Amino acid sequence: MGKLLKAHMKCAAALCALTLGASQAYATEGYFANGVGARHKAVAGAGVADARDATAITINPAGLANLDENEVAVALSLFNPNREFTVTGGPGFLPDGTTESNVDIFPIPNFAIAYKVGENGTLGFSLSGNGGLNTNYSAVDNPACSSGPFPASDGVYCGGKSGVNLMQLFFSAAYAHDFGAVKVGVTPIFAVQRFRARGLAAFGGVSSDPTNLTDNGQSYSTGFGARVGVQVDPAPGFRIGATYQTKFSMGEFDEYAGLFADQGGFDIPSTWQVGIxxxxxxxxxxxxxxxxxxxxxxTSVNNPSSVMLPFGSTDGPGFGWDDVDAYKLGVEYRPDEGSAFRFGYSHNSQPISGDDVTINVLAPGVQKDHFTAGASFAMGDSSTLELALMHSPGESVTGIEVTPMGPNPGRDIEIKMNQWEFTLGMKFKL
Incomplete structure (x- = not known):
């Protein structure tokens, strides 16, 4: 078992390198992933009261206590978000017509391991993506760029190629204890996030720190948080689950102190989930x-983009995102001990309003509905193959253009996205 465990930990290290080396985007509720691991994704992120594998660490750590054997779970998702924006109406700043984001396939790895400790305890470790977003626009023709002191004569924001890339990675350790009808779990988490922006020259005149606004390469920040969870079994065949993840006070993105409010602040918000x-x-x-x-x-996510302060300033403009309420339904059918079939649906509130579409061309997290399906098949006594498929149909938000000089009510911007995701996973009993 020792050799097998070492092999799986090497796999985790390789997945970490893959994650840190790639651009990231996720099937999203805002910019948070709506599921982790093949089983959880196949039921649209439901299951806080029904964790059955090592990925419980990232869902509800109390669910680790449901495992009766040591286990490793590994998965790789291929995520396809199709992002675009369309500008119509009179003269304005952003380029006319439809502009599509270029990079459309993202690999998203996930790793978790659980190890039984005595009769009632379980330890676990996981490496997972919490969320992310990405846009990548070509240096499209933009006549407005010739009328101002911009570094490029093309691009969405007069800086040539433009877009952003945000990745958030969680290293989680967990302990769960089974008290019988009640199970509890706690997970300390170390978070690493990475951000890059380019081509945002048009915001230079409304930034508190133009030299730390755009095109400064990758910026990293770290922080700590925790997740706690409980599962209660009040009657045979019926379970109640709840989990809470704290806010993470992250370090600043110093290279983008002129973009994000509070001099580059970008904390990770708190979340909670309950279910049956x-x-x-x-x-x-x-x-x-x-x-x-x-x-x-x-602040940098929630504050409206219309705040009358420079970008990057204390309590300055943000992306105008509202809190998200998500409702999830999942079904799992197990015809025999070796196989399972899963279906899910989730619906969440819209985080973006029409008042903030201009800035959210960079971060069009407009998805509201996710349809999912999946299956698992035993490959022997100690391994299981898992599959999951997700589709989020096209969703859009429309509002008036807001230029560096102010609102332009004669010109509309529609931001739009649809998503597909395929996940392949394996579970191993140790």
Missing amino acids: AADVSPQLTVMADYRRINYSDV
């Missing part, structure tokens, strides 16, 4: 969850 799971029969489980993401915890 009912075994309708020995083969069929139904899950229903509610999740809250408190984007209002973070």
Whole structure:
């Protein structure tokens, strides 16, 4: 078992390198991932009361206590978000017509391991993405760029190629204890996030620190937080689960202190999730969850873009994102001990309003509905193959253009996105 464990830890290190070396985006509720691991993704992020594998660390750590064997779970998702914006109406600043973001396929790895400690305890470790976003626009023709002191004569924001890339990675350790009808878990978390922006020259005149606004390469920040969870089994075949993840006070993105409010502040907001799971029969489980993401915890995310202060200043403009309420339904059918089939649906509130579409061309996190399906198949006595598929249909938000000189009510911007994701996972009993 020692050799196998070392092999899996090497796999985790490789996944970490892949994650840190790639651009990231996620099937999103705002910019948070709506599920982690193949099983959780296949039920649209439901299951806070029905964790059945090592990825419980990232969902509800109390669920680790449900495991009766040591386990490793690894997964790789291929995520395809199709982002674009369309500008119509009279003269204005952003380029006319439809502009599409270029990079459309993102690999997203996930790793978790759980190890039984005595009769009632379970230890775990996971490496997972909490969320992220990405846009990558070509240096499109833009006549407005010739009329101002900009470094380029093309690009969405007169800086040539433009876009942003945000990645958030969680290193989580967990302990869960089984008290019988009540299970509890706690997970200290170390978070690393990375951000890059380019081509945002048009914001230079409204930035508190233009030299730390755009095109400064990758910027990193770190911080700590925690996740706690509980699962209660009040009756056979019926479970109640709840989990809370604290706000992370992250270090500043110093290289982008002129973009994000509070001199580059970009904390990670708190979240909580509650749910129930009912075994309708020995083969069929139904899950229903509610999740809250408190984007209002973070000034640079929540503040409206219309705040009359320079970008990067204390309590300055942000992306105008509201808190998100997400409702999730998942179904798992197990016809035999070696296989399972899963379906899910989630719906969340819209974080972006029409008042903030101009800045959210960079971060069009407009998705509201996710349809999911998946399956798992035993590959022997100690391994299981897992699959998941997600589709989020096209969603859009429209509002008037807001230029560096002020609102332009005769010109509309529509930001739009649809998403696909395929996940392949494996679980191993140690």
